[in-house]
Amino acid sequence: MTTTPDPPPLAAERERRLHPWSWLFVLIGSVRQFLVPLAVLVIFGGRREEGVQLLVAGAVVLVLALVSVWRYFTYRYRIDGDSLIVRSGLLERSLRQVPFSRIHNVELRQTLLHRLFGVAEVKLESAGGTRPEAQMRVLKLDDALALERLIRHRGRDVAGPAQGEAGGAAEGDTLLALSSAEIVRLGLISNRGMIVVGAALALSWQVLPENMVKRAFDLVWREAFGYVEHLDGGSWATALAIAGVVALALVLVRLFSVLLALVRYHGFRLQAHGRRLTVERGLLARVRSSVSRRRIQAWTLREGVLHRWFSRRSLGIDTAGAQAEGSEAQSRDPPELAPIATPEACDGLLRELLGDAAWPPEGWQPLHPRAWQRLLVGDAVFAALLVAGLCWYLGPWGLLGLLWLPWGWLLATRHARFAGYHADARLVAVREGWWSRHWRFAEIDKLQALQLRQSPLDRRFGMASLWLDTAGAGAASQPLRMRYLPEAQARELYAGLGRDVARRQLRW
Missing domain, CATH: 1.20.5 (Single alpha-helices involved in coiled-coils or other helix-helix interfaces)
Structure with missing residues (x-):
């Protein structure tokens, strides 16, 4: 999504339609969901039923096309003061009002086809719920940017006195930008290539005929070990040959991870637009997401073995946004402010965003001696x-x-030597791990529930654990756990945090 001049402000009290080609993108999205079953039906069906299969596939596509066109003609939206009004449906009509102040996350997405047509998909999320408050597929790019800009400034009249301020902040302050070299390091560190290859193999096993998959594996096995058997040198040569094949496969998968990282994170920029943070990334499909700073509920720093080899870390956040369910939750990417950065850059970014909170904490309290x-x-x-x-x-x-x-x-x-916890008037933090380390912390004003937990083994060892929940805790996020504390300290900390949470207003 390329940087463009400030788009003209959206006119209030005027109903707008989606882009005239929106039905095409809705159709493509719908067909994509049925693509694998339709392909299996057409390719692997019997020859006698080939005509029937093609007829069924054509009928499905026709129905999806009619639904997509129907959606275009029945979907309207307009700006009403500080709210977005969405009207949809013909037989069952729906009128939805979404106040700008309740929109937590704004995401603009452009695939190659979107960029060709000069359009973008807009998704608006609020706290709670399992679906976006509004998902517009698709808007003209200028309209999408204008809507994002309007929401970013919380419904202020961008055509009035605030226009100069909004226009001056259109570019925002760049907090982090990743070079190509950093993205290559990210690809070498991540296991995304292994995950994609494993998922492809699992999908092939489920979709393709079982005999075909087995024959493919048998062919690879015979070819590889047939080549090894022709080598002279005995068992050591055979072992080295097998190790070489495995090493080559790992190198290829790692190079695939680098390629995926370049496609996914090309042009990554983290910018601050006043009270909102905007992340823009992507080589083929450009994604631009925006979140309010005060919607950030918890922070996570991660450092694996490969991170330490490259002296890098990653910084992620939990936001008070809609919690998806099912396949959407699995496909949704975790929010990342810094996919890869030096420890010093991560700490500086946290100090910038947390304000007067001290990071990293100076005094980490140890776990129970046992x-x-x-x-x-x-x-x-x-x-x-x-x-x-x-x-x-x-x-x-x-x-x-x-x-x-x-x-x-x-x-x-x-793990026990590295792990610890910290709590002060502003933050509560925990660090865990050794082989793979992570730091997880949240502001006390963002906590909404505390639990003191003791298993029979914990009672036997004289220890207890605290589990802290924030508004952004979902199925995909890890709870803030302070495990294996001395029981007396855990109860004292539980009582102190309970008093602080009870008398402070929840900020989310």
Whole structure:
């Protein structure tokens, strides 16, 4: 989505239609949902029923086209003061009023086809619910940018006195921009290529005929090991050849991750437009999303092993937006303010956005002295089950499963040494992990529920855990957990935070 001059303000009290080609994009989106079943029906059906299959597929597409055109002629929207009015439906009519102040997230999306037609898809979300408040497919690009700009400034009259302020802030202050080199590092760090390849294999196993998938695997297996058997050098050469094939596959998958990162994050920019943050990214499909700062409910810093090798971290947020369900929740991307950045850049960004809150905290409180023993219990149970299963199949050789215990002990001790918590008048934070670390924190004004938890093992070890919920906590977000604290400290912290939350106004 290229930067354009300020679009003209939207006229109030005038009903507008979607773009004349909106029916085409609605049709494409609908067909995409039925694309795999239709392809399976047409390609793998019997020859005798080929005509019937094509007729059924054509009828489905025709019905979807009629529904798409119907949606275009029955969908209207207009600006009414500080609200958006959406009217839709013919037989069952709907009139929806969405105040700008209740819109938390604004997303503009442009695929290659959108850019060709000069249009964009607009999605407006509020806190709560499982669906967007309004999803406009599609608007003229200037109208989409004007609507986003109007919402960004909370319904102020951009044609009046605030126009100069809004126009001056149209570009915003760039807080973070990723170069191509940084995006390549992000691709090397991420496992997106492995996820996509695994999902493609799983989909192929479910969609394609079972015999076809098995034949493909058998062919690859025979070709690979047939080549290895022709090598001279005995078992060592065979082992090295197999290791080389595996290494080559991993390299190719990692290069695929780099390609996906370049397509996804090309031109990434994080900008501040007054009280809203805007993220723009994408090479083929451009996505521009906007969220109010005060809608941010929790923050997460992540640092895996590969992050540490490259001296990088990632920063994500939870927002008080609509929580999707089903396939939409699985396809929705977690909000990212910094997909990759140096630790210093992440800390500077947090200090900029949190204002007077101190980050990183100076005093981290440790966990219970026996927290590593509590963490080791899970690994001990897993090792016992692993040994039992291996001994069933391998006999005495299954005792090698006990080697998991030293690794579990290392993870538990390192985790307990690194983990800690912090609470002050503004923030409550927790850090966990060792092999893969994360810092998760929230402002006390954003907390809305506290739980003190104790399992039988926790009571045996004399410890307790605090679980803190914010308005942005959804199915895809991890709760803010302060685990394995000394029981006395946990109860004291629970009482203190409970008093603070009770007397402060929830800001979301």
